[in-house]
Amino acid sequence: MERQSHATEQLRLIRALYPALAERYDAGSGSMPTPRAEFDAWLDREAGALHAGAAFGAIGDAAVTERFEAAFRAAHRVAALFGASVPEPEAFAAAGVDLLHLGTLLAAQPELTPVPTPYGLGAARWRSAFAAAALAHPAVLADGPGATPLVFGAEAERGFSELDSIPESAIAIPSVVQRDRTGATLRWTLRLVPAGSTPSVLGLGFAHGPHVSLPEMLMLQLMRITGGDEPVDTGTFTWLAGTVEGGRLAARHVYDAGEQVIRITCREIGNQGPHLGARPPLA
Numbered sequence: 001m002e003r004q005s006h007a008t009e010q011l012r013l014i015r016a017l018y019p020a021l022a023e024r025y026d027a028g029s030g031s032m033p034t035p036r037a038e039f040d041a042w043l044d045r046e047a048g049a050l051h052a053g054a055a056f057g058a059i060g061d062a063a064v065t066e067r068f069e070a071a072f073r074a075a076h077r078v079a080a081l082f083g084a085s086v087p088e089p090e091a092f093a094a095a096g097v098d099l100l101h102l103g104t105l106l107a108a109q110p111e112l113t114p115v116p117t118p119y120g121l122g123a124a125r126w127r128s129a130f131a132a133a134a135l136a137h138p139a140v141l142a143d144g145p146g147a148t149p150l151v152f153g154a155e156a157e158r159g160f161s162e163l164d165s166i167p168e169s170a171i172a173i174p175s176v177v178q179r180d181r182t183g184a185t186l187r188w189t190l191r192l193v194p195a196g197s198t199p200s201v202l203g204l205g206f207a208h209g210p211h212v213s214l215p216e217m218l219m220l221q222l223m224r225i226t227g228g229d230e231p232v233d234t235g236t237f238t239w240l241a242g243t244v245e246g247g248r249l250a251a252r253h254v255y256d257a258g259e260q261v262i263r264i265t266c267r268e269i270g271n272q273g274p275h276l277g278a279r280p281p282l283a
Helices: 002-017 019-029 036-059 062-082 089-095 099-108 123-136 154-158 214-226
Strands: 112-119 150-152 176-179 185-194 237-244 249-256 261-268 276-278
Touching: 062 099, 062 112, 062 123, 062 214, 089 099, 089 176, 089 185, 099 112, 099 185, 112 214, 123 150, 123 214, 150 154, 154 237, 154 249, 154 261, 185 214, 214 237, 214 249, 214 261
Parallel strands: 150 261, 237 276
Antiparallel strands: 112 185, 176 185, 237 249, 249 261
């Protein structure tokens, strides 16, 4: 009774403050409150979208604002797969992210996508997130008994902690520190990632960076797949930031359409070819 009463009180408050939200809630769930956890998850998603719109409104470009809002909606959708909450845009701004600068870059380069990204999830939670996505999108990601839609090569598995770190750069990348519901400490970044079907720069070795990080690439793919868009890198490889095996190897990403899996494998840093390239993020 106490939980239902609390949810009812929350719903009354939402109706008073956000009439449009209340209408959407009633249309989807009826007038009776849903169980507490479900209600809270719904409220987080909807309030997050409202906050995102307010934070990006200062940019002054409706098309750019919509791209930011769409990216945060997609990120919230993905974060639900691994049981975390995406920080609000205001939190990124408070941490040092220049949203107006990102807006200017977005307006000038339509292939860029804002990608809110968590570091510190660990390989197991990423695998679980892809497995959950596969249940809803079996035409894109391998599903069923024994299926593994996210595959790490041996070197990438051993060096996962290096690949799961915020990339080093001349200017420190701002991050939002978050303690999630599992007790893990996550660090979230917000950068713009080239999201074309192929890397924006092809045919170069690892030395020609900077490179998108492994978590950014996994977030980008899940944001696209859960939104009904085609995965990127269906016939190309993207270098990932960081090195493993004492600096001898670097990781690369590809979507294997035949097996319906994301593969993360490693090659020597001097390796290059016409189908291997970079997606330099901007911040």
